[in-house]
Amino acid sequence: MAPLLKDELDIVIPTIRNLDFLEVWRPFFQPYHLIIVQDGDPTRTVMVPEGFDYELYNRNDINRILGPKASCISFKDSACRCFGYMVSKKKYVYTIDDDCFVAKDPTGKDIDALAKHIQNLLCPSTPLFFNTLYDPYQEGADFVRGYPFSLREGVPTAVSHGLWLNIPDYDAPTQLVKPRERNGRYVDAVMTIPKGSLFPMCGMNLAFDRELIGPAMYFGLMGDGQPIGRYDDMWAGWCVKVICDHLGLGVKTGLPYIWHSKASNPFVNLKKEYKGIFWQEDIIPFFQAAKLTKECDTVQKCYISLSQQVKEKLGKIDPYFVKLADAMVTWIEAWDMLNSKDSKEADANGSKPKGK
Amino acid sequence: MAPLLKDELDIVIPTIRNLDFLEVWRPFFQPYHLIIVQDGDPTRTVMVPEGFDYELYNRNDINRILGPKASCISFKDSACRCFGYMVSKKKYVYTIDDDCFVAKDPTGKDIDALAKHIQNLLCPSTPLFFNTLYDPYQEGADFVRGYPFSLREGVPTAVSHGLWLNIPDYDAPTQLVKPRERNGRYVDAVMTIPKGSLFPMCGMNLAFDRELIGPAMYFGLMGDGQPIGRYDDMWAGWCVKVICDHLGLGVKTGLPYIWHSKASNPFVNLKKEYKGIFWQEDIIPFFQAAKLTKECDTVQKCYISLSQQVKEKLGKIDPYFVKLADAMVTWIEAWDMLNSKDSKEADANGSKPKGK
Numbered sequence: 001m002a003p004l005l006k007d008e009l010d011i012v013i014p015t016i017r018n019l020d021f022l023e024v025w026r027p028f029f030q031p032y033h034l035i036i037v038q039d040g041d042p043t044r045t046v047m048v049p050e051g052f053d054y055e056l057y058n059r060n061d062i063n064r065i066l067g068p069k070a071s072c073i074s075f076k077d078s079a080c081r082c083f084g085y086m087v088s089k090k091k092y093v094y095t096i097d098d099d100c101f102v103a104k105d106p107t108g109k110d111i112d113a114l115a116k117h118i119q120n121l122l123c124p125s126t127p128l129f130f131n132t133l134y135d136p137y138q139e140g141a142d143f144v145r146g147y148p149f150s151l152r153e154g155v156p157t158a159v160s161h162g163l164w165l166n167i168p169d170y171d172a173p174t175q176l177v178k179p180r181e182r183n184g185r186y187v188d189a190v191m192t193i194p195k196g197s198l199f200p201m202c203g204m205n206l207a208f209d210r211e212l213i214g215p216a217m218y219f220g221l222m223g224d225g226q227p228i229g230r231y232d233d234m235w236a237g238w239c240v241k242v243i244c245d246h247l248g249l250g251v252k253t254g255l256p257y258i259w260h261s262k263a264s265n266p267f268v269n270l271k272k273e274y275k276g277i278f279w280q281e282d283i284i285p286f287f288q289a290a291k292l293t294k295e296c297d298t299v300q301k302c303y304i305s306l307s308q309q310v311k312e313k314l315g316k317i318d319p320y321f322v323k324l325a326d327a328m329v330t331w332i333e334a335w336d337m338l339n340s341k342d343s344k345e346a347d348a349n350g351s352k353p354k355g356k
Numbered sequence: 357m358a359p360l361l362k363d364e365l366d367i368v369i370p371t372i373r374n375l376d377f378l379e380v381w382r383p384f385f386q387p388y389h390l391i392i393v394q395d396g397d398p399t400r401t402v403m404v405p406e407g408f409d410y411e412l413y414n415r416n417d418i419n420r421i422l423g424p425k426a427s428c429i430s431f432k433d434s435a436c437r438c439f440g441y442m443v444s445k446k447k448y449v450y451t452i453d454d455d456c457f458v459a460k461d462p463t464g465k466d467i468d469a470l471a472k473h474i475q476n477l478l479c480p481s482t483p484l485f486f487n488t489l490y491d492p493y494q495e496g497a498d499f500v501r502g503y504p505f506s507l508r509e510g511v512p513t514a515v516s517h518g519l520w521l522n523i524p525d526y527d528a529p530t531q532l533v534k535p536r537e538r539n540g541r542y543v544d545a546v547m548t549i550p551k552g553s554l555f556p557m558c559g560m561n562l563a564f565d566r567e568l569i570g571p572a573m574y575f576g577l578m579g580d581g582q583p584i585g586r587y588d589d590m591w592a593g594w595c596v597k598v599i600c601d602h603l604g605l606g607v608k609t610g611l612p613y614i615w616h617s618k619a620s621n622p623f624v625n626l627k628k629e630y631k632g633i634f635w636q637e638d639i640i641p642f643f644q645a646a647k648l649t650k651e652c653d654t655v656q657k658c659y660i661s662l663s664q665q666v667k668e669k670l671g672k673i674d675p676y677f678v679k680l681a682d683a684m685v686t687w688i689e690a691w692d693m694l695n696s697k698d699s700k701e702a703d704a705n706g707s708k709p710k711g712k
Contacts, residue, residue: 017433106462129640130555132517132609133539135523140541142534145527146556146590149633150639161488168489171501178498185487185496188546195549199486200502234502253488277505282486 002119006031009092009118011086016040018047021098026051026340028102028112035084040076044237057083070335080231081203082331084218085210086338092121093194093214094207096258103165104187116256117160117207119138120190124154125250127195134250135190158249159215159240160206163187164260169202171230172270175263190254195245198287201237206241210264210267212249215299216240216340218331221324226319229272234280235324238287243302246292259263279317286313300332307332358475363389364450372396374403376440377454382407384458384468389449391440393418396432413439424684428686433579434558435588436686437559441566441573442694448477449570450563452614455712459521459615462542472612473516473563476546480510481606483551490545491608514569514605515596518561519543520616522539523560526631527586528626531619546610551601554643557593561614564596564636568605569657570695572596574687578628579682584676585628591680599658635673642669656688663688 011029014037015020022029026049034054038046040041042058042084057135062083073083085093094114123137128151136143136152143152168183172196193199208217216239244251264320290309312326362667367385369375370393382405390410394402398414418439419426429439434453441449450470459467492499492508524539525597543552549555563692564573572595575588599666600607652658669679 007558041379049697128550130553130609132519132558134541134543134557140537140539142524142526142530142537144556145530145558145586145629146593146636148636149529150637157589160459163488168498169500170498171503172499173505174501183496185490185494185544187490187543188541189543189545193486193549194553196552197486200487200500202488202501237502245420253486273501280502280504281506 002115002310004031004090007117008090009062009094009114010035010088010090010158011090011114012037012081012093012095013098014039014078014081014084014095015046015098016044017098017330019049019098020047021101022052022101027110027296032048032114032255033090037080037084039078039080055087057087058188065338066334069330069334070328072218072221072334074219074222074226074232075224077226077232078203079219079222080237082217082219082232084212086335088210091209091211092118093206093210093217095203096206097204097356099258100164100204100258101261106188110205111256111258113162113205113256113258117162120160120252120255121157121207121209123157125150125157125192125252127192127245127250128155130194131191135192138190138217151210155248155250156209156212157252158199158244159251160207161199161251161253162207162256162258163254164202164204165257167260167263169200169204169260172266172273172278175266175269181265186257187254190252193241193251193253198238198241198284199238199251199253201233203233203236204260205256206233213240213244213299215332215335216243216303218303218328221320221327226320227318228275229277230269231273231276231280237305238283239303242287242290242292242306244298244328246296246302247299266299275318283314285317287312300336304329342348358471358478360387361448361474362703364446365450365470365519366440366444366446368393368437368444368449368469369454369618370395370434370437370440370451371402371454375405375455377457378408380458383466387647388470389446391444393436393440394403395434395436406581411443413443414680421694422515422690423539425686425690428574428577428586428683428690430575430578430582431580433585433588434559435575435578438526438573438588438592441570442691444566447564447565447567448474449566449573451461451559452562453560453616455617455619456520456560456614462544464474464634467563467614469518469561469612469614470563470652473518473677476516476608476611477563477565479497479513481513481548481608482510483601483606484511486550486636487547490547490606490610494546500554511604511606512565512568514565514600515557516563517555517607517609518560518563518612519558519610520560521613523616523619525556525560525616528622528629529633530590531622531625534643535622541663543612546571546608549607549609552668554594554597554640555591555607556610559592560616561588561612563627569596569600569655571688571691572599574659577676577683582676584631584635587629588634590626594639595662598643598648598662599655601653601657602652608656631674638673639670642666650669656692659688660685
């Protein structure tokens with residue numbers, strides 16, 4: 001059983017609607033504090049079911065808190081959720097989409113996704129050598145013959161990437177080609193993504209250690225006024241993985257599953273993804289080749305270095321990447337502004353956002 | 357359903373006893389040709405159940421066929437199985453230990469391990485980018501959002517590494533510490549081991565494409581007269597993975613499971629593994645750093661280059677590695693001797709080994 005990390009974990013939810021989906025999560029989420037990031041029209045009221053402890057930020061709040069630096073937070077795109085990562089004061093963050101429900105394991109039991117994420121984050125990762133029996137720290141598993149003993153202590157886990165039953169996280173072309181495909185395969189495994197290997201990180205069901213990797217969890221410039229959408233979590237995942245590899249941190253994927261209830265519109269998605277489909281062909285080799293020097297010994301320094309490389313190398317593809325590189329710097333400035341020692345003290349005495 | 361590759365696959369079994377275990381495999385193995393490599397005393401008779409098509413080689417056969425080059429084939433160690441890879445004339449090889457039985461899937465159905473290996477080998481691998489929904493070529497699965505389209509054709513699969521229910525493949529120290537541990541976790545997944553990541557390859561339940569990677573499947577010098585045992589498959593796996601990464605070939609792991617019936621004696625194993633436990637701490641960084649040049653454009657050339665690096669770098673650790681490096685060269689010479697065009701013609705007219 002994973003411990004309840006009540007005072008150490010926030011749940012971040014981006015939304016444009018009433019959070020009725022929380023009802024099914026009540027047994028699992030109610031002990032935790034929620035940070036709700038309201039996207040779109042700030043005058044709309046987002047209803048939160050009774051009994052949840054939450055704070056809610058709309059666009060006006062984001063603009064007020066960050067001032068000119070609010071430009072780094074996307075609007076009309078779920079990428080806005082990363083504002084929640086920034087204002088959290090907890091060690092861990094779990095973020096989930098509001099169309100994700102409680103999945104069942106093969107025995108028919110409700111899956112406590114959050115408890116599994118906590119378990120994943122609290123036990124080490126093994127990025128330096130592949131273990132064929134998956135996570136060696138799980139009950140009933142271990143390192144197999146031939147696994148170097150010097151590597152069995154593992155490294156701290158920074159990210160736990162959970163998966164989805166029912167509607168898989170497909171891109172628009174795949175959605176169009178396979179409109180009826182559903183994910184019914186329950187794979188009973190958690191594994192570390194090896195060092196040097198990039199992966200497509202989905203923000204639907206994702207937990208991470210803010211203290212270890214928070215400043216790299218920037219979801220980029222997406223949506224309103226931007227040429228691209230639906231690459232927010234991918235962008236974060238590429239940056240995060242390169243930095244985790246450099247700093248000796250682990251990224252896990254696999255369990256837990258959530259139940260993803262409905263596919264987004266593939267035509268709308270195609271419009272959002274269109275440029276990304278071309279750009280990712282250059283972005284991925286770029287991240288595969290990105291180098292961080294020994295001087296980059298904090299997440300912030302790594303991230304600033306990546307932003308410079310983005311500007312220099314990807315800026316040639318499209319002026320968007322120059323803007324994104326600048327936003328990456330602004331994000332770090334904003335992060336540090338809200339997460340410095342002084343800001344924490346001010347926060348302790350300062351004005352509270354909406355919520356209860 | 358995987359096709360029956362009757363004329364394209366041999367099953368290689370190393371043994372010192374009667375092959376009663378074949379009875380449970382009869383529905384699955386009987387269509388195939390078996391190559392039995394008898395270890396130990398060549399005067400002993402190994403009984404094979406009625407109705408199987410097989411050829412059997414004992415130590416005298418190996419010495420007769422390879423002459424002085426027989427020195428590269430281990431004696432009194434299941435590493436001798438690689439002689440079977442060499443004399444096979446088929447495109448694919450499946451090798452299995454004689455204490456491995458048919459496992460059941462979670463629905464209670466017998467698992468046709470060989471059919472699943474064939475399916476793994478016939479569909480591509482994806483070593484260049486990680487797919488979070490595991491093998492994208494499986495029924496009901498695909499590439500997830502953010503997976504570059506240029507990489508979706510995949511690369512040819514050279515190796516399919518299957519797993520074990522019941523007795524896991526643990527080293528002696530883990531066996532000693534966890535004498536009662538059994539693997540009951542059926543993980544319904546096949547995945548590609550990413551490029552650049554090494555893994556502990558177990559020879560218990562292993563299939564590969566001889567044409568793509570055969571000459572690298574050398575199980576080294578183990579057992580009689582050698583300072584080490586139980587690193588035969590590990591050694592092969594490290595060499596194979598480095599060469600697959602260089603040549604753009606894929607290695608898959610996961611399904612199918614076999615039922616591993618009994619743990620070998622941990623005290624005997626500790627004696628065999630003892631030096632390997634120290635050596636692997638140097639061997640793994642060595643393979644992680646091994647470089648193959650552009651000129652290495654065949655498996656043979658890659659393997660000879662690795663043998664030179666083994667001699668130069670690992671030879672400093674122990675004279676054993678100098679001997680092993682020489683044996684690696686002998687292995688390639690022997691492979692080419694038995695697998696040249698001329699030898700194939702001679703074989704067509706030549707003397708048959710024992711079997712029917």
